[in-house]
Each structure stands twice: as structure tokens, then as C-alpha cells.
Amino acid sequence: MSGLRVMWTYMLTGLAIFALMLLAGIGLRASQANWIAIDPGTFYSILSLHGIGMIVAMALAGLGVLWYLVRKEIPELDPRVAYMAYGFFLAGVVSVIVSVVPGKYGSLWTMLYPLPFVGAYWPSWATGAWLVGNALVMIGFMLWCAQVLGALLARYGGIRGMLAIDYVFDRRAFAEAGRTPPPPAMFAAAIVSFDGFITGTVGLVIGTALIVHWIDPSVVVNPLWAKNLTYLFGHSFANLTMYMAVAGIYVGLPLCTKREYHTSVPLAVAWWGTLLFVMIAYFHHLYMDFAQMVWMQYVGEISSYLAAVPVVVVTIYGGVMLVHRSGMRWSLGSMFLYAGMIGWVVGGAAAVLDATIPVNVDLHNTLWVPGHFHTYLLEGVLLFILGWVFVNLEQRAGAASSLPVRWLTGIGMFGGGSLFLMSFYLAGAAGVPRRYALEPAPGPYLAGLATIGALAFLAGLLVCIVEGIRLARLSKREALT
Amino acid sequence: MGNVGPIFWIFCAIAVLAISSMVLLGNYRNREALPQDVVTSSGYAIRRYWFWAVIAGSIAAFFLTIPSFPYLSAAANADAIHFPVVAQQYGFAAPPVVPLNRDVIFDVSSKDVNHGFGIYAPNGAMMSQVQAMPGYVNHLRVRFTVPGRYLIRCLEYCGIAHAAMQGGFDVR
Amino acid sequence: MNKRSIAAPIVLVATVLFSLVPLVREGVELPVAEHHLLHAVMLAGAALAGILFVGSPVRGRPGSPAWLLAAMLAPLPAMLLMWPSDYAYLETHAFGHVVEHLGLVGLGFVTGYAGQRYANGIGWAAGLSVVAMAALAAGGYGVGPGGAANVPPAPQAAVPGTTAAAFGEPHVANGAKLFGQNCAVCHGVAGAGGEGPSLRGESARKSLVLAEHWIANPAPPMPKLYPGTLSAQDVADVAGYVETLK
Numbered sequence: 041m042s043g044l045r046v047m048w049t050y051m052l053t054g055l056a057i058f059a060l061m062l063l064a065g066i067g068l069r070a071s072q073a074n075w076i077a078i079d080p081g082t083f084y085s086i087l088s089l090h091g092i093g094m095i096v097a098m099a100l101a102g103l104g105v106l107w108y109l110v111r112k113e114i115p116e117l118d119p120r121v122a123y124m125a126y127g128f129f130l131a132g133v134v135s136v137i138v139s140v141v142p143g144k145y146g147s148l149w150t151m152l153y154p155l156p157f158v159g160a161y162w163p164s165w166a167t168g169a170w171l172v173g174n175a176l177v178m179i180g181f182m183l184w185c186a187q188v189l190g191a192l193l194a195r196y197g198g199i200r201g202m203l204a205i206d207y208v209f210d211r212r213a214f215a216e217a218g219r220t221p222p223p224p225a226m227f228a229a230a231i232v233s234f235d236g237f238i239t240g241t242v243g244l245v246i247g248t249a250l251i252v253h254w255i256d257p258s259v260v261v262n263p264l265w266a267k268n269l270t271y272l273f274g275h276s277f278a279n280l281t282m283y284m285a286v287a288g289i290y291v292g293l294p295l296c297t298k299r300e301y302h303t304s305v306p307l308a309v310a311w312w313g314t315l316l317f318v319m320i321a322y323f324h325h326l327y328m329d330f331a332q333m334v335w336m337q338y339v340g341e342i343s344s345y346l347a348a349v350p351v352v353v354v355t356i357y358g359g360v361m362l363v364h365r366s367g368m369r370w371s372l373g374s375m376f377l378y379a380g381m382i383g384w385v386v387g388g389a390a391a392v393l394d395a396t397i398p399v400n401v402d403l404h405n406t407l408w409v410p411g412h413f414h415t416y417l418l419e420g421v422l423l424f425i426l427g428w429v430f431v432n433l434e435q436r437a438g439a440a441s442s443l444p445v446r447w448l449t450g451i452g453m454f455g456g457g458s459l460f461l462m463s464f465y466l467a468g469a470a471g472v473p474r475r476y477a478l479e480p481a482p483g484p485y486l487a488g489l490a491t492i493g494a495l496a497f498l499a500g501l502l503v504c505i506v507e508g509i510r511l512a513r514l515s516k517r518e519a520l521t
Numbered sequence: 522m523g524n525v526g527p528i529f530w531i532f533c534a535i536a537v538l539a540i541s542s543m544v545l546l547g548n549y550r551n552r553e554a555l556p557q558d559v560v561t562s563s564g565y566a567i568r569r570y571w572f573w574a575v576i577a578g579s580i581a582a583f584f585l586t587i588p589s590f591p592y593l594s595a596a597a598n599a600d601a602i603h604f605p606v607v608a609q610q611y612g613f614a615a616p617p618v619v620p621l622n623r624d625v626i627f628d629v630s631s632k633d634v635n636h637g638f639g640i641y642a643p644n645g646a647m648m649s650q651v652q653a654m655p656g657y658v659n660h661l662r663v664r665f666t667v668p669g670r671y672l673i674r675c676l677e678y679c680g681i682a683h684a685a686m687q688g689g690f691d692v693r
Numbered sequence: 694m695n696k697r698s699i700a701a702p703i704v705l706v707a708t709v710l711f712s713l714v715p716l717v718r719e720g721v722e723l724p725v726a727e728h729h730l731l732h733a734v735m736l737a738g739a740a741l742a743g744i745l746f747v748g749s750p751v752r753g754r755p756g757s758p759a760w761l762l763a764a765m766l767a768p769l770p771a772m773l774l775m776w777p778s779d780y781a782y783l784e785t786h787a788f789g790h791v792v793e794h795l796g797l798v799g800l801g802f803v804t805g806y807a808g809q810r811y812a813n814g815i816g817w818a819a820g821l822s823v824v825a826m827a828a829l830a831a832g833g834y835g836v837g838p839g840g841a842a843n844v845p846p847a848p849q850a851a852v853p854g855t856t857a858a859a860f861g862e863p864h865v866a867n868g869a870k871l872f873g874q875n876c877a878v879c880h881g882v883a884g885a886g887g888e889g890p891s892l893r894g895e896s897a898r899k900s901l902v903l904a905e906h907w908i909a910n911p912a913p914p915m916p917k918l919y920p921g922t923l924s925a926q927d928v929a930d931v932a933g934y935v936e937t938l939k
Contacts, residue, residue, distance in 0.1 A: 080681050081681055084678075084681065146681070147678075148678055152634070152678075154633065154635075155635070155679070155680070158610070158634050159610045159633070263655055264654065264656075329652045329654060330591070330592060330660060331658075331659055334592050337592060338587075342579075342580075342583050345580075346579055348575070349572075349576060349579065353568065353572045353575055357564075357571065360543060360547060361560055362557075364546050364547065365553070365554055366555075378543075385539040385543070386536045386539055389532055389536060393531065393532055396582065398589035398591070399525065401649055401650060402524050402649075403528070405637055405650075405676040406676075465529065466529075471525075471639075471647030473637075473684075475683060475684075477683075477684050480674075
């Protein structure tokens with residue numbers, strides 16, 4: 041029971057932050073379209089909040105789902121630790137909000153040292169509040185990861201058992217010993233908590249270095265080192281939100297299709313690949329830093345490519361196989377889960393193209409970059425989370441959504457969403473740089489299209505929220521009767 | 522759109538292919554449901570080929586792209602002309618004129634924070650770019666074949682006037 | 694007495710002895726990176742000792758959340774103890790240096806011990822984490838870029854023709870609009886000032902010609918918007934507007 045409470049606490053907090061950040065994002069695009077006037081200082085402050093807010097929102101929601109699923113397998117998981125971690129997350133969020141409003145911090149969420157210390161148009165305390173807020177979020181994240189990691193190690197027998205190493209290398213002996221491998225969602229939990237722990241560690245190193253420099257500017261920091269750590273932390277943290285949310289697919293799709301999804305050797309090996317490639321793909325953020333050691337660039341490209349393999353060969357392929365000719369009823373839950381897989385593939389295609397170094401020369405730091413990660417987040421992670429929410433609501437209410445509701449939601453969130461995303465890709469292909477408060481042509485025109493698309497997305501989302509409330513009310517009534 | 526036009530169309534093609542194939546595969550309407558093991562037996566067989574195709578494609582793409590990497594060897598530096606470029610909040614100190622039809626290497630650095638040295642051709646298309654980092658020098662080799670006025674834009678967020686940070690040079 | 698219970702105090706004593714080295718080698722100046730790495734070794738020994746002291750826990754449930762909190766928080770003061778600008782001072786003050794080292798040993802020990810008390814394996818995870826933090830620090834925390842800081846001298850940009858005639862007759866209304874779009878962000882609304890200086894009364898400091906010249910060829914951090922964002926006529930218009938500011 042308290043597993044559900046933790047899940048809803050995390051998920052609803054995450055979705056609430058997402059909704060606020062969505063409004064901020066629409067404002068930013070409208071400003072770039074020159075439809076509303078936001079001065080550059082305020083623009084960059086809002087953009088800073090929007091960036092970190094969205095990532096933390098998705099992380100909170102995904103961590104909530106994963107925690108619930110781990111607790112179903114491992115009842116000893118203590119909710120107090122989950123709430124302790126949640127408390128740190130929330131404290132971090134408050135500190136970050138204070139740094140932006142009223143602090144006017146505007147150095148963006150993947151800031152590169154010597155930013156935010158040079159050319160700051162906001163007071164120094166805002167920098168401190170931002171950095172401390174980030175550190176608090178990292179501590180919360182590490183608490184979550186350590187709890188789940190400890191639980192998985194205990195339940196499945198160390199790293200060997202958690203990663204099903206014996207199962208992969210000698211299935212027969214494994215089965216004869218009467219052992220069973222961890223279920224698929226536990227692989228997601230294992231990779232998230234293991235890689236997450238490393239990610240948090242790295243985040244705390246760069247965070248501490250920046251906080252120390254903030255207090256004592258005589259402390260030198262190497263900018264190339266800082267950029268490496270910033271992206272090792274930032275890329276991995278953002279990427280892991282997808283692997284948190286994918287647990288919703290592993291459990292939600294079998295529920296919807298009334299088919300089974302088991303751990304297999306390909307699944308285990310695919311997750312081993314993810315475990316490694318998520319961490320070493322981050323080099324692709326430094327392709328244009330020619331000062332990097334060249335071998336890192338090579339590793340970045342090949343691992344960015346190979347990171348896609350477990351996804352397209354096992355997870356997405358398996359998800360499509362589950363749905364194919366299954367007689368599954370389309371509801372908001374199943375629709376979102378399936379559409380999220382499509383979004384993941386499209387965003388992945390854009391990402392893999394940008395991760396190709398000769399292409400990156402043209403696309404690096406253009407609007408193509410937000411194009412691909414908005415695809416991942418809006419039409420991937422968010423849809424997995426919403427899909428999971430609706431599968432749960434539909435089960436509890438014993439009801440599904442009507443065809444008109446599904447169409448309205450779909451047109452808004454997929455149609456409007458596609459328009460919003462295409463604007464980024466077109467602008468990026470046209471060379472419009474990212475993070476420009478005032479964009480050169482054809483930026484503003486495309487930003488106008490994006491704003492329309494985003495408003496349509498918002499409309500679809502509102503329909504879906506209303507429908508969600510309706511289903512929740514219905515399930516309360518169901519529970520009482 | 523310059524060099525990146527074909528990439529955009531490739532992306533659109535992949536996106537359309539992915540969306541349509543996944544929608545078709547997922548749509549069960551007018552088709553009878555099948556038991557799971559029937560789907561998986563043919564699914565797993567196809568997946569074997571799919572896996573090897575993806576792996577082979579990834580490795581092939583990797584090796585095919587290596588010759589176009591912008592990272593210079595010392596030998597490549599030998600007979601090109603060097604031009605220093607220094608970025609700082611909020612402008613570029615760049616050479617006013619760059620020769621046409623010759624290998625040119627920009628030695629790019631920064632005086633304060635990270636900036637991006639982005640070269641835009643006279644027709645507005647992005648030509649090339651490299652990061653400008655304080656404490657380091659990045660060497661970008663370019664060969665200009667079209668004369669005219671080239672614009673420099675900053676491609677790494679550097680502060681409040683990031684969007685206004687520009688420079689330029691003539692190629693002739 | 695098993696191997697673990699013998700190893701635990703040996704590792705701890707060895708680590709503490711290692712941390713006392715400044716007492717016998719006072720005044721040695723180490724590069725900051727190397728110093729960080731030595732601290733990483735110290736943290737490794739201390740964390741290992743902490744892990745070994747817990748022994749082999751045989752239990753189904755995890756320990757109290759307080760242990761987890763301790764294990765996750767202890768690395769942070771350890772990073773603060775490794776404050777790079779203090780190293781020069783500490784290297785000449787052996788006693789303070791040893792106190793700092795013992796602090797690191799204590800925090801490393803807590804990390805490993807508390808982690809293992811929380812759950813089997815977490816002591817290792819937290820211990821590896823704190824060691825990794827100290828080791829990563831060697832790459833850039835208090836450590837600048839190597840010899841690569843040879844920033845080439847800024848080339849002298851040729852000054853394009855900047856006579857008043859080159860810019861045309863100023864149109865103040867258009868200048869006001871352009872000012873709002875491009876200049877107010879730093880110079881404030883109506884030139885009131887902000888990140889950039891106030892432009893009120895600028896006509897007393899610069900004539901129209903000088904204002905046009907400055908806009909066309911500013912010194913950093915003012916962005917150079919001509920001839921990119923602003924045309925020659927735009928420069929004249931903005932300069933004309935600025936000249937009207939009181």
C-alpha cells in the first residue's frame with residue numbers, strides 16, 4: 041500500500057512540475073517567435089529553470105514508477121528512505137526556484153565553467169542557491185539509487201545475480217539449481233540505480249568544485265575537466281530518465297495486451313549494453329572540443345551508435361511484438377505506451393544522426409539538439425509515464441476512455457507535438473543556433489509554428505488531465521461500492 | 522540548408538518509416554488476434570537478422586565517417602595558413618580577410634568563458650564550427666571556395682548577449 | 694577471529710599512519726593533482742577499513758535509514774576538506790595538515806562503515822564513490838589547464854570606413870525601436886543602465902560621429918552588431934536616438 045503512496049507522491053510532483061515547465065516553455069518559444077516580448081535576461085532565467093525543471097520532473101515521475109515496481113518484488117523496501125530522498129529533491133527544487141525567481145540566475149542547466157561566474161547579471165547569492173539546489177537534487181538521487189541498489193543486491197545475490205550473469209552464461213545449470221532471473225523491470229531498476237550512483241557521484245564532484253569556487257574564487261577549475269564532468273553527469277541523468285520510464289512498458293504493455301514478458305538472455309545482455317553505453321556516450325557532447333583526447337571522440341561516436349542497439353533490437357522490438365495481433369484494446373494508457381516507443385525511435389534517429397561527427401559539425405548547438413531531446417522527453421519519457429498513470433487508473437476504475445477523448449488527446453499531443461518538434465529540426469537544419477533569445481531568420485517564423493504546436497499539445501494534455509480526473513473519481517466510487 | 526540538407530531528409534525518411542511501420546504493426550484492426558507464441562516464433566527469427574543488420578550498420582557507419590572527422594593530425598597542419606581567432610564576451614577578434622581556395626586553419630581560443638566559433642556562408646548556411654575554450658586552442662581547418670562576406674555567430678551560450686555576439690570576415 | 698576481523702584494524706592503522714606522513718615530511722610541495730590522488734588513497738584505505746569492520750552482515754532487512762544518510766553525506770565534507778587553495782598553507786603547517794588528513798580518514802571510514810551497516814554492498818558503492826570523487830578532483834579541482842594556455846594574441850581587426858557620411862541621416866524613431874531590441878538588454882530601458890553603463894546624457898560624452906563609431910566598433914564586452922545585425926543606416930538611427938537621451 042505504501043508503495044503506491046510513494047509512487048503517486050513522486051509521480052504527481054513530477055507531473056505538476058512538468059506542467060509548470062511546459063507553460064514556461066511555451067512562453068520561451070512564443071518569445072523567440074517575437075509574439076511576446078521577454079528581455080534576454082529574463083529569457084535565460086526562465087530557460088535555466090525550464091531545463092532543470094523538466095529533467096527533474098521526468099526523473100521524479102520515473103523514479104516513482106520504478107520504486108513502486110521494485111517494492112512489489114522486494115517488500116522490505118522502506119518508504120522512509122524514499123521520502124527522505126524525496127525531501128532532498130524537493131529542497132533542491134525550492135532552492136533552484138529561489139535562485140531564478142527572484143534571484144534571476146540565468147546560466148542554464150548545463151552551464152560550462154567559467155560560467156556562471158563571468159558576466160553574471162544576477163546577484164552572487166543566486167548562483168549559490170542554484171548550485172546548492174543542484175547538489176541537493178543529486179543527494180536525493182543518490183539516496184534513491186543506494187536504497188534500490190542495496191535492495192536488488194540483497195534480493196538477487198550481489199552484482200552477479202542482479203545482472204543475471206550466471207543465467208546468461210549457463211542457463212541450464214541456473215535452471216537446474218531452481219533459480220529464476222530478475223524480472224525485466226528489475227533490470228531497469230538495476231541499471232538506473234547503478235549508473236545513477238555513478239552519475240550522482242560525478243555531479244557532486246563538479247557541483248562541489250563550483251560551490252568552492254563560488255565561495256573562494258582563487259580556486260582554479262579546469263574548464264575542459266569541468267565540461268567533461270558536467271556532461272557525464274548531465275547526459276547520463278537525462279538519459280536515465282528514459283530507462284526509468286521504460287519500466288512502465290515492461291509491466292504496462294503485458295497488462296494491456298494480456299501477454300507475458302519474461303527475462304531472456306537477449307534482454308539481460310541488452311541491459312548490460314545499456315549499463316555501459318549510457319555512461320560512455322557522453323563524449324558526444326564534446327565533439328567540437330578539439331582539445332579533447334581524440335580517442336574519446338571515437339568512443340563517443342561508436343558508443344552513441346551502440347547505445348541504440350539494445351533499444352531497437354530488444355525493448356522496442358519486444359514491445360511491438362507484444363502489441364502485434366494481440367487484440368489489445370486501445371485506451372489512453374495503451375495508446376501512450378505505444379506512442380512513447382515511436383517517439384523514442386524518432387528521437388533516437390535524430391540523436392544518432394547528430395552523434396555522427398561530420399554531421400555534428402553542422403548541427404552542434406543548433407536547434408536540432410533541443411529537437412532530439414524534446415522528442416525523447418515529450419514523446420517518449422512523458423508518454424511512458426502518462427501511459428503508466430492511465431493503465432493504473434483504467435484498471436482501478438474498470439473503465440477506459442471514449443474514442444473522441446482519445447482522438448482529441450492524440451491530435452493535440454501527437455499532431456501538435458509533431459509540429460512543435462519539426463520546428464526545432466527545421467531550424468536546426470537551417471543553422472539557427474540554440475539558446476538564442478533573439479533568433480536570426482528563419483528562427484522566429486519556425487518558433488511561431490512551434491508555439492502553435494505546443495498550444496495544441498497543451499490542449500490535448502488538458503483533455504487527458506480532465507479524463508484522468510474522471511477516471512480517478514470513478515475508481516474512488518468503485519472502491520466504495 | 523547547406524551541407525545538412527540531405528541529413529534532414531534522411532531523418533524525415535527514417536521518421537516516416539518508423540512511424541508508419543510501428544503504427545501498421547501495432548494496429549490489430551480487421552485482423553484476428555494471434556496467440557503470443559505464434560507471433561514470437563516468427564518475431565524472434567526476424568529479430569536475429571534485425572540485430573545483425575543494426576550492428577553491422579552501426580559499425581559500418583562508424584568506419585565510413587572516420588575519414589571526415591575534423592580532428593587534425595600534425596601533418597595536416599603543415600602547409601595551411603594559420604589565423605588566430607579569439608572569442609570573448611561579446612565579440613570575436615578574427616582576421617578581416619581570409620584567402621580563397623587555400624587550406625586555412627583557425628586557431629580558436631577564448632579570453633573568458635566558453636564560446637562557439639560558427640562560420641556562416643554568404644548564403645546563410647552554416648559551414649563549420651568549433652568550440653572556443655579559455656586556456657585551450659582548438660584548430661579548425663576550412664577551405665573556402667566561394668568568395669563573399671562570411672558571418673561568425675557564437676554557438677555556445679556565454680551570457681546575456683550570446684545571441685548578439687557576432688563577427689565576420691571577407692573571403693577573397 | 695576470521696581474516697576480516699584481523700584485516701580491519703590493520704588497514705585502519707596503516708591508513709592512519711599514512712595520514713601522519715606530513716609530520717615527517719614537512720614543507721614538501723606537491724602539485725595539487727598529486728595531492729588529491731594521495732588523499733584518494735587515504736580515503737580508499739579508510740573506507741575499506743570501515744567496510745571490513747562491519748564484517749559479514751547476515752540479515753534480510755536493510756539497516757536504519759540514518760546509516761544511509763551518513764554514508765551519502767560524509768563524502769561532501771571530505772571534498773570540502775580537500776579545498777585546493779588550502780593546500781599551500783597545509784604543506785607548511787604539519788599539524789593542521791595531519792588534522793585535515795585525520796578528518797579525511799574519519800569521513801572515509803564513516804562512508805564505508807555506514808554504507809555497509811545500511812545494506813551489504815552499499816559500503817563498497819559509497820566507498821568507491823568517495824574515492825572516485827577525490828581521484829576525479831585531480832583532473833581539474835584547483836588544477837588549471839596544462840601548458841596549453843598559450844592564447845594567441847588577438848588579431849587587429851581592420852576598421853571599416855567610419856566617417857559620418859558612411860552611416861546616413863539618423864532617424865530617431867527607428868533608432869528608439871532598434872535600441873529597445875538590441876541595446877536595452879544591457880543599457881536598460883531608455884538607457885537607464887544595467888549590466889552596461891547608463892547612457893543618459895551621452896551626448897555630452899560622445900558626438901553623433903563618435904557614437905556611430907563606437908556602435909560600429911565597440912570594445913568588449915559590448916557586442917559588435919555592425920555589419921551583421923545592424924546596417925549602416927541602423928547604426929546612424931541608434932546613434933541618433935542615443936544622442937537624445939537625457
